[in-house]
Amino acid sequence: MAEKVLMKGNEAIAEAAIRAGCRHYFGYPITPQTEVAAYMAKRMPKIGGTFLQAESEISAINMVYGVAGTGKRVMTSSSSPGVSLKQEGISYIAGADLPALIVNVQRGGPGLGGIQPSQSDYFQATKGGGHGDYHLIVLTPDSVQEMADLTALAFDLADKYRMPAMLLADGTMGQMMEPVELPPESGCTVEKPWAVTGTNMARKHNIINSLYLDPEELEKTNFERFERYRYIEEHEARCERYMMDDAEYCVVAFGIAARVSKNAVSALRKQGIKVGLIRPITIWPFPKQAIAEAAEQVRAFVSVELSMGQMIEDIRLAEQCRRPVTLCNRAGGMIPTPEQIMEAVKRLEGGNA
Amino acid sequence: MKRVTLFCGHYGSGKTNIAVNYALWLRRQGKDVAIADIDVVNPYFRTKDSQQELEAAGVRVVALPFANTNVDLPALPAEVYALVQSRTQFAVFDVGGDDRGAYALGRYVPDILAENDFDMLYVANFYRPLTRTPEEALTVLREIEGACGIPCTGIINNSNLGEQTTAETVEATRAAANRLAELASLPVVMTTAEEHVGVPGAFTLRLQKKLV
Structure with missing residues (x-):
């Protein structure tokens, strides 16, 4: 068994990225993700990598765009307001079909908001965020261990599907310290014949671009990209089912909300209430199938979110309005208590969801 | 013990x-004590989280009034000078992490050195990823000394794996702590652990707020 270290979630992201072969990091400091940059600043110079604090988030994401075009593993990280600034660049990266990792350690919003944890960038992460028809693969860790594991997975999926991936965490996940078994050293395993690496006069030059002067050609790239998205939706949706086997009620929550929900589910089970949890690990692709299957079994759903209710829309689409879906939430940097979630489930039991 | x-x-x-x-x-030894939070680097996990408990025990807490809010600015309370220049009250300083956190201490160093009644204790956890070895821990120690201009006088071995800490976990780091002490020519002044971990002779800790 590998040795364990005690890490902050933000540090786990950074170390896992390095172990996944990422040698290029571009960022701009913002609480509560600054430790990702601080860790990279310490480590990258020692291993021949690049750490660069850009003059802005917009610069940083465009530097990511540049390195991504060469086929090297590359990332940036920020928190909510900073991720908003990156959206134009993310859209370009998606439009140029390039793999890259964008980390969002969310804080309360909108606007400058606050520095406490939040999940209110769900829409931004899963429904576009930038302009144009595109998606990101979005992974949502619920422990420091998963901060590391899903970072490695995000690089792999981004390479495999030639598209940007996002690790969507929150301030709690970024700041909390837990023992971690770090993933092994790895790297890119797919060929990247599209990469801009120098032709050596031996091949036609590659072009990295998201501009199409011919609308028919642009339409064609969009349709082809969405074929790929359809495949990803069928094959890459991930979730954890917790006490769902005989559940009559289903709590749906990811990240920090899922951790609190697990405590609530366990406490409710002790009171004899048959409740389970579905924890999406990818929110794009959303685990529609798991929710649809649960709708055959349970009487109602509760969506637990650190937002005003964003994932709840995807739950309703997935269960196709067969069951009531209620919202149990806090916002602005606050976290629901297990008691609040228990109350929300008990209200369903009353029959008037 | 030093003032x-x-x-x-x-x-x-x-x-x-x-x-x-x-x-x-x-405070339990009957001393008149104040604690100052001079961590301007990390806006989370603050002395202020324990303010109620400290004040109930009779410990004076010096921290910015808006610590733990969304306007947690990297600024220091003026009252810190009163603690530095006091010759009667025991003063405990929670310095920010790494050299970056220690820079803020620099402005108080002339007074602290002039009085020359201080201990500067370097806390080490050999399970942290960037201080896994005595040599790495020494590098951070020297960076801190260089940033604030005050020499360390002792080492605290606080090696732990959070909730997974056992007596063996701590014991396994004893050699590293001793090696760091040797490299730095400093004594290991204490080993720390939560009481339930059961490390003989350790200074026992009760932890602050726990996240979910």
Whole structure:
């Protein structure tokens, strides 16, 4: 068994990225993700990598765009307001079909908001965020261990599907310290014949671009990209089912909300209430199938979110309005208590969801 | 024990928890104690999280009034000077992590050195990723000394794996702590652990707030 270290979630992201072969990091400091940059600043110079604090988030994401075009593993990280600034660049990266990792350690919003944890960038992460028809693969860790594991997975999926991936965490996940078994050293395993690496006069030059002067050609790239998205939706949706086997009620929550929900589910089970949890690990692709299957079994759903209710829309689409879906939430940097979630489930039991 | 005790160390090594527990311990010895939060780097995990408990025990807490809010600015309370220049009250300082956190201490150093009644204790956790070896821990120690201009006088071994800490976990780091002490020519002044871990002779810690 590998040795364990005690890490902050933000540090786990950074170390896992390095172990996944990422040698290029571009960022701009913002609480509560600054430790990702601080860790990279310490480590990258020692291993021949690049750490660069850009003059802005917009610069940083465009530097990511540049390195991504060469086929090297590359990332940036920020928190909510900073991720908003990156959206134009993310859209370009998606439009140029390039793999890259964008980390969002969310804080309360909108606007400058606050520095406490939040999940209110769900829409931004899963429904576009930038302009144009595109998606990101979005992974949502619920422990420091998963901060590391899903970072490695995000690089792999981004390479495999030639598209940007996002690790969507929150301030709690970024700041909390837990023992971690770090993933092994790895790297890119797919060929990247599209990469801009120098032709050596031996091949036609590659072009990295998201501009199409011919609308028919642009339409064609969009349709082809969405074929790929359809495949990803069928094959890459991930979730954890917790006490769902005989559940009559289903709590749906990811990240920090899922951790609190697990405590609530366990406490409710002790009171004899048959409740389970579905924890999406990818929110794009959303685990529609798991929710649809649960709708055959349970009487109602509760969506637990650190937002005003964003994932709840995807739950309703997935269960196709067969069951009531209620919202149990806090916002602005606050976290629901297990008691609040228990109350929300008990209200369903009353029959008037 | 010295009038001024400063706790420095790598980011996330456990300085704040130790500072809070040490201030409470001093108070239990009947001392007049104040604790100052001069961590301007990390807006989370603050001395202020334990303010109620500290004040209930009779420990004076010096921290910015808006610490733990969304306007947690990297600024220091003027009252810190009063602690530095006091010759009667015991003062515990929770210094920010790494060299970056220690810079803020620099402005108080002339007074602290002039009085020359201080301990500057370096907190080490050998399970933290950037201080896995005595050599790495020494590098951070020297960076901190260089940033604030005050020499360390002792080492605290706070090695732990959070909730997975056992007596064996701590024991396994004893050699590393001794090696660091040898490299730095400093004594290991204490080993720290939560009481339930059961490390004989350890300074026992009660932890601050726990996240979910």
